[in-house]
Amino acid sequence: MRKILAEFIGTFWLVLGGCGSAMLAAAIPGLGIGLLGVSLAFGLTVLTIAYSLGHISGAHLNPAVSIGLYVGGRFNAKDLLPYIAAQVMGATVAAGVLYLIVTGNGSDAGNFAANGYGEHSPGHYNLFSAFLTELVMTFMFLIVILGATDKRAPNGFAGIAIGLMLTLIHLISIPVTNTSVNPARSISQAIFAGDWAVKQLWLFIIAPILGAALAGLVYRLFNEDFF
Numbered sequence: 769m770r771k772i773l774a775e776f777i778g779t780f781w782l783v784l785g786g787c788g789s790a791m792l793a794a795a796i797p798g799l800g801i802g803l804l805g806v807s808l809a810f811g812l813t814v815l816t817i818a819y820s821l822g823h824i825s826g827a828h829l830n831p832a833v834s835i836g837l838y839v840g841g842r843f844n845a846k847d848l849l850p851y852i853a854a855q856v857m858g859a860t861v862a863a864g865v866l867y868l869i870v871t872g873n874g875s876d877a878g879n880f881a882a883n884g885y886g887e888h889s890p891g892h893y894n895l896f897s898a899f900l901t902e903l904v905m906t907f908m909f910l911i912v913i914l915g916a917t918d919k920r921a922p923n924g925f926a927g928i929a930i931g932l933m934l935t936l937i938h939l940i941s942i943p944v945t946n947t948s949v950n951p952a953r954s955i956s957q958a959i960f961a962g963d964w965a966v967k968q969l970w971l972f973i974i975a976p977i978l979g980a981a982l983a984g985l986v987y988r989l990f991n992e993d994f995f
Contacts, residue, residue, distance in 0.1 A: 771847070772854045774825035778817040779858035782829050783956055784865060786810035787881040790946075791870050803942050810947070811935030818927030826917075827927075830950040831855055832980035836910035839984030842917070852952075859956035867960050882957040882965035883948040883972045891943040898945045899975050905937045906949045906979030907986075914987040948972040949979075 789809035793801045801809070818827045826843075828834045831852040837843035863880070870877055879888070885898035893901070912933040916926040934949075941947045948954045954972035958965035 771825040772850050774821040775828060775851050775854040776858035776861075778821050778825070778827050779829045779855040779952055780862040781817055782810070782813040782950075783859045783862035783953055785813035787863070787953065787957060788866050788869070790881040791866060791878075803939065806942065807935045807938035810938050811931040811933075814934050815927050815931030818930060822927060825851075829855060829952075830976075831952055832906050832950060832976035833910065833913060835977055836906075836980030836984040837914070839981045840910075840914050840987050841984075842914065855952040856955055859952040860959060863956035863960050877960060880957050880961040880965070881946060882961035883946045883954045884965060884968050885945060885971065886968075888964055888968065889944060890946055893944045895971070899971055901941050901944045902948055902972060902975035903979040903982075905941050905947070906976040907983045909933055909937060909949055910980045910983030911987060914983065915990075918990075945972070949976050951976055 786806070786809050789801060790806045793799075793809075794803075794806050814827070814829065817829060821827055826837075828837065828851060834843060834848055834851045834855070838845060838848055867877055867880070870880075882888075885893060885895050889898060913926075913930055915921060916929040937949055938947045941949075951973040954969060958969045958972075
């Protein structure tokens with residue numbers, strides 16, 4: 769139960785801090801934090817949770833991460849569905865809180881920092897570009913996670929590497945898809961954005977999971993007893 773609660777709170781914070789920065793602080797005239805600020809915000813949410821709750825649940829905060837760790841032999845199958853449920857619920861509650869905040873000055877929710885492709889991509893990138901971006905970014909994210917948390921890696925630095933990696937991923941891919949690499953983050957925002965976001969949601973579930981699973985398989989090649 770403690771692990772599930774930690775995943776709920778951690779994913780809640782990721783969506784509140786990351787998507788919240790995009791919706792509330794990115795475009796304030798003269799003060800907006802822009803793409804760099806939003807990228808840092810997502811990285812900082814992971815960094816802060818990794819060091820505060822990581823010792824309880826591992827701070828996955830992302831169904832794709834849990835699946836990638838499972839495929840990589842680093843996570844128990846019996847915990848997979850409870851973790852994913854907690855992550856999606858935490859993200860959705862955070863999106864609900866954001867909706868109440870964002871609409872508190874009379875404005876509408878807009879695109880609600882939802883992920884999209886085509887006309888809903890910030891840079892109008894097509895479906896293929898979006899799918900490839902999400903797959904590759906999630907693949908590399910899991911390679912870093914698996915490597916930084918490997919027993920052979922230096923102790924105490926995993927949270928820094930993972931947080932910085934998520935920041936870098938956002939710097940690269942916000943223009944393409946608004947950056948998902950996390951099905952829970954995409955589901956929560958699509959629920960409130962509705963319409964097009966729900967129709968395009970499949971990509972932001974399938975591509976990150978495929979990328980994560982592939983990384984889990986590939987990282988097995990680095991095991992000391994593989995060759």
